[in-house]
Amino acid sequence: MIDTAFLVTAFVTLFVVIDPIGLTPLFIALTQGASRRRAIGIRACVIGFAILAAFTVFGEAVLGFVGISMPAFRVAGGALLFLTALDMLFERRTKRRAGQVEEEDEAPDPSVFPLAIPLIAGPGAIASVILLAGQKPGVLGLALVIGMVAAVLFLALLFFLLSGYLERALGKTGINVTTRLLGMLLAALSVQFILDGLREFGFAGGA
Numbered sequence: 001m002i003d004t005a006f007l008v009t010a011f012v013t014l015f016v017v018i019d020p021i022g023l024t025p026l027f028i029a030l031t032q033g034a035s036r037r038r039a040i041g042i043r044a045c046v047i048g049f050a051i052l053a054a055f056t057v058f059g060e061a062v063l064g065f066v067g068i069s070m071p072a073f074r075v076a077g078g079a080l081l082f083l084t085a086l087d088m089l090f091e092r093r094t095k096r097r098a099g100q101v102e103e104e105d106e107a108p109d110p111s112v113f114p115l116a117i118p119l120i121a122g123p124g125a126i127a128s129v130i131l132l133a134g135q136k137p138g139v140l141g142l143a144l145v146i147g148m149v150a151a152v153l154f155l156a157l158l159f160f161l162l163s164g165y166l167e168r169a170l171g172k173t174g175i176n177v178t179t180r181l182l183g184m185l186l187a188a189l190s191v192q193f194i195l196d197g198l199r200e201f202g203f204a205g206g207a
Contacts, residue, residue, distance in 0.1 A: 020155045
């Protein structure tokens with residue numbers, strides 16, 4: 001019998017951690033000027049789902065197999081996210097695209113990094129699916145967690161597909177301002193990831 005309370009808990013947890021609503025402005029900033037925005041959004045969600053489903057099934061064994069702890073994964077994810085924040089703050093991505101107008105097919109694709117990893121399937125989301133799977137062991141529990149991952153990412157994809165309307169509403173100036181602000185938020189988020197990882201290692205004191 002399906003545990004409704006567990007379904008609600010799993011959905012709310014994953015929705016808050018992945019935050020499809022908060023990802024939408026980031027998606028707009030990361031895909032600004034891209035001609036295949038829809039494909040990028042679909043690819044990011046599919047890759048993110050595959051990663052989270054794998055961690056749901058295999059859990060900590062995936063990281064343990066290659067000798068990586070969750071704190072180390074948090075620190076690495078934070079460092080990578082910080083690099084993306086710097087690009088957004090100093091418009092390095094915009095300058096790179098300007099020089100690649102004639103080589104659009106070779107332009108960097110943000111669907112894998114940073115959209116799928118670490119914005120969708122980040123340390124928080126990975127830790128969440130591992131913990132949720134542990135709360136309800138067995139095939140049914142795994143199926144329920146994977147189903148909730150699919151539901152949350154389907155909502156994220158809907159927001160991504162509607163992002164063009166939001167971009168037109170903001171305009172070029174609004175997008176530039178939003179990109180800079182989100183770059184600051186991403187920088188702060190990345191530092192928080194790193195501090196969380198260091199705290200779990202015992203290198204930083206908790207508040």
